[in-house]
Amino acid sequence: DAKTTQPPSMDCAEGRAANLPCNHSTISGNEYVYWYRQIHSQGPQYIIHGLKNNETNEMASLIITEDRKSSTLILPHATLRDTAVYYCIASNDYKLSFGAGTTVTVRA
């Protein structure tokens, strides 16, 4: 898996959009960008993934730059339940390597 870099922590206001950056400058052409989150004492929850194109689902949007060296996960309307550690992973395999992630705290 290509190395990814994320800020260690972020604070977000409830009801506002949360934009989580991820740098993956050494990503290879066949590696997908995956985002997971982990709420305390639970297994990682799948959020979204993509290869080149921007993706959107019921949870979030994923914006991947044209050169694929970075991406942004967007939570459109953050709620207190979105407080979690968010992991950005670049991989072309089912065997995923987790970094430290970003601890996101949503504040009322």
Add this chain to the structure above:
Amino acid sequence: GAVVSQHPSRVICKSGTSVKIECRSLDFQATTMFWYRQFPKQSLMLMATSNEGSKATYEQGVEKDKFLINHASLTLSTLTVTSAHPEDSSFYICSAQPTTTGTGKIFSGNTIYFGEGSWLTVV
């Protein structure tokens, strides 16, 4: 709903005993499953790759005789922590690779699901 399930979610065992954790794929058959371990305030660390019908592949530093993995069917992998010690207390998590992806096939970016995790406390 969950497509990968673990059991038990929490277990407490005495030091020196063995404990088994199950990982099941509910909606698909999984030739390969992955086991991770997570200590408090740390990230997930891959322990081993569980292969149906063959031996597991362990990551460097993981004792294969201590962490026994059995992948007896296409929907079930088990992790047995043998002669458990307090330092083995951790959060154990699995993920599963659908059989349809096969071996040697190009990864097509399928969604990868994880189990809910199993908390092990050794006292």
